[in-house]
Amino acid sequence: MIDTLVVPLLKIAVLLNGVLISVTFLVLMERKVIAWAQSRLGPMRVGPYGILQALADPIKLILKEDITPARADRWVFTLAPIMSLVPALVVFAVLPFGFDDFYYISNINVGLLFIVAVTSIGVYGIILGGWASNSKYPLLSSLRASAQLISYEIAVTITLVSVILTSGTLNLVGIVEAQRDGGVWFGFIQPVAFMLVFIGGLAETNRVPFDLPEAETELTGGFHTEYSGMRFSLFFLAEYANIIVISAVVAIMFLGGWLAPFPNVSVFDFLEIIPGWIWLIGKMFVVLYVFIWLRATLPRYRYDQLMNLGWKVLIPIALANLMVTGIVKVVL
Amino acid sequence: MTDALVFYPLAVMIVGLGILVITARSPVHSVLFLVADFLLIAALYITLNAEFLAVIQIMVYAGGIVVLYLFVVMLVNLKRAPEQHADSRRLGVIGMALALVVLVELVAIAYVSSTRNAAPTVARAVQSFPAGVRGGNTEELGWVLYTDYLIPFELASMLLLVAMVGAIVLARRSL
Numbered sequence: 001m002i003d004t005l006v007v008p009l010l011k012i013a014v015l016l017n018g019v020l021i022s023v024t025f026l027v028l029m030e031r032k033v034i035a036w037a038q039s040r041l042g043p044m045r046v047g048p049y050g051i052l053q054a055l056a057d058p059i060k061l062i063l064k065e066d067i068t069p070a071r072a073d074r075w076v077f078t079l080a081p082i083m084s085l086v087p088a089l090v091v092f093a094v095l096p097f098g099f100d101d102f103y104y105i106s107n108i109n110v111g112l113l114f115i116v117a118v119t120s121i122g123v124y125g126i127i128l129g130g131w132a133s134n135s136k137y138p139l140l141s142s143l144r145a146s147a148q149l150i151s152y153e154i155a156v157t158i159t160l161v162s163v164i165l166t167s168g169t170l171n172l173v174g175i176v177e178a179q180r181d182g183g184v185w186f187g188f189i190q191p192v193a194f195m196l197v198f199i200g201g202l203a204e205t206n207r208v209p210f211d212l213p214e215a216e217t218e219l220t221g222g223f224h225t226e227y228s229g230m231r232f233s234l235f236f237l238a239e240y241a242n243i244i245v246i247s248a249v250v251a252i253m254f255l256g257g258w259l260a261p262f263p264n265v266s267v268f269d270f271l272e273i274i275p276g277w278i279w280l281i282g283k284m285f286v287v288l289y290v291f292i293w294l295r296a297t298l299p300r301y302r303y304d305q306l307m308n309l310g311w312k313v314l315i316p317i318a319l320a321n322l323m324v325t326g327i328v329k330v331v332l
Numbered sequence: 333m334t335d336a337l338v339f340y341p342l343a344v345m346i347v348g349l350g351i352l353v354i355t356a357r358s359p360v361h362s363v364l365f366l367v368a369d370f371l372l373i374a375a376l377y378i379t380l381n382a383e384f385l386a387v388i389q390i391m392v393y394a395g396g397i398v399v400l401y402l403f404v405v406m407l408v409n410l411k412r413a414p415e416q417h418a419d420s421r422r423l424g425v426i427g428m429a430l431a432l433v434v435l436v437e438l439v440a441i442a443y444v445s446s447t448r449n450a451a452p453t454v455a456r457a458v459q460s461f462p463a464g465v466r467g468g469n470t471e472e473l474g475w476v477l478y479t480d481y482l483i484p485f486e487l488a489s490m491l492l493l494v495a496m497v498g499a500i501v502l503a504r505r506s507l
Contacts, residue, residue: 076360109469113387120395124367127399131360131406143406146399153395170470 011105015092023240028054030292037296058233066229069133076132081227081234084125087118088241095248096173097277098258104173111172112164115249116157119204123149125238126213126223133226141222144303145213149204151310156200158318159193162325163253166190176257187254192321194254196314198287201246203310205239208295212303247287248280255283338379346372359405363398370394384470 028043028051035042043050068077094111096104108114123146130142164170166189167178179185187194203210214222224235251257258276262268301309349369356362370393377386477485 073358073360076364079364108383110383110387113384113391117387117391117395120391120399121367121371123395123399124364124402127402127406128360128364139406143403146403150396150399157391 008105012093015105016089019089019092019241019244020237022244023237024054024058026240026244026288027057027236029288030295033289033292034296037293061233061236062230064229066231067226069135069226071134072226073132073134076128077226078231080125080129080132081231081238082125083128084122084238085234085241087122088238088245090118091115091245094172095245096176096252096257097280099173099177099276103258103277107171107173110170112160112170112175112253115245116153116160119242119245120149120153122238122242125235129227129235130223133223135226137219137221138223138225141213141219141225145206145223148206148210148213148306148310151307152200152203152210152314155310155314155318156197156204158315158322159196159200160253162193162318162322163190163197165322165325165329172252172257175253176259179256180259185254185256185259187256190254190321190325192317193325194250196318196321197253198250198290199314201250202291202294203306205242205246205291207243207291209298209301210306211300212306243288243291244284247284247291250287251280251283255287257283335379339376342372342376342379346376360402363402363405366401367394367398370398382469384473 031053032042032050043053046052046056068074091114093105094108094114096107096111098104101107126145126149127142130138130140130145133139163175163186166186167175169175169178175186182189202208206213213219214224219225224232227235256279258280260268260271260274260276260279262271346369349365349372352365353362353369356365370389374386374389374394377383377389
């Protein structure tokens with residue numbers, strides 16, 4: 001009873017709260033890093049160095065008026081933010097933060113496919129949010145978003161298959177174990193796959209330079225133009241939770257998950273004093289930082305360039321990478 | 333006993349959502365009910381210990397194909413009331429005939445599978461596993477698919493390839 005019900009519930013409570021709190025601080029981190037990149041200070045007023053801004057923002061969002069446009073489809077309009085957030089949070093059920101079963105909620109055999117499948121549900125929130133608003137710009141934005149997500153999902157999924165070939169398992173714990181047994185992170189064996197998944201992750205979370213669904217200058221905000229208050233913040237939470245998911249997937253699949261650097265070199269054994277979950281979170285931070293860094297650096301793609309990149313560059317590279325991986329696997 | 337407790341509520345919800353799919357007024361609502369239906373069918377697969385199939389069901393149907401449905405519905409029909417069919421009686425007859433064909437097919441499949449057991453094929457394939465292959469759901473499925481069912485599998489892939497080429501040719505007549 002305790003093992004099957006109480007412990008998982010406690011883990012879920014801790015993990016959900018952890019994710020939601022880290023989202024608010026991720027927003028603060030983003031504002032700070034971009035501010036520094038642009039020689040500004042960023043938020044400074046709330047708390048020391050503006051740290052409490054992370055709490056002030058959610059409070060502001062909760063207190064704001066929640067408006068439903070007069071001719072919106074009420075049910076779908078309310079459902080869309082929920083459909084956007086729930087998949088983003090469900091994925092955390094299978095993310096392992098360590099080898100021991102203390103560090104994950106559930107270790108399923110098809111873990112990697114589960115993540116791909118559940119995140120592919122998240123696109124409904126965006127499409128339906130834009131449609132239900134009954135407004136031109138959100139509709140355009142949601143059409144863009146759905147086309148973009150479908151295109152890049154194909155490239156990412158094909159790429160993940162080549163990583164599965166390398167590790168020989170779909171189980172996330174197994175993938176990290178394979179990296180420990182091989183003595184090298186998959187980021188070094190599969191550098192092309194690493195880049196593809198990273199680029200695809202940027203596109204799937206609608207980040208710069210692929211943030212066309214939310215291009216303010218063209219679409220007055222994007223699919224969430226008509227949303228306000230708590231429902232808007234649900235979209236916001238979903239987006240940042242997805243970014244955290246992508247960073248965790250990249251860290252687990254390509255950066256050795258909870259393994260310390262140089263798992264096979266005994267000189268570096270002292271690094272294992274630091275617990276594995278801290279290594280994983282540290283690696284996720286590096287990936288998140290690169291996400292934000294790119295936003296501060298790169299301009300936005302044009303829509304036709306985005307589609308060309310997805311279909312004519314990324315998918316062929318992903319297929320070629322898969323073939324090379326297969327051939328190498330057979331020959332060796 | 334617990335199987336029944338899980339199965340019957342799921343089955344009732346699946347059928348109920350199926351009815352909602354065809355009775356909903358707005359096509360977008362129908363598509364939404366269809367998504368929920370597909371997710372519940374995935375849950376049904378999990379109760380049968382077919383996790384791989386369940387995840388593929390979500391990925392391909394709920395996450396891929398229905399998104400395209402939604403795309404088409406949104407582009408073609410923006411909140412216009414559904415039109416009455418011109419000749420509803422004739423369409424009704426065609427629908428009944430199709431439903432009857434499917435019903436006969438289902439009964440035939442149920443009858444054949446109750447008399448002739450398909451399990452030995454799978455069991456034989458699983459026994460012929462090489463030592464290196466672990467017995468997970470995905471591995472077993474892959475093994476059976478690429479040994480005993482290789483020819484149907486290749487035929488299905490060829491069919492998909494032909495459909496893909498055909499779609500490209502239709503879309504670009506000037507090739």
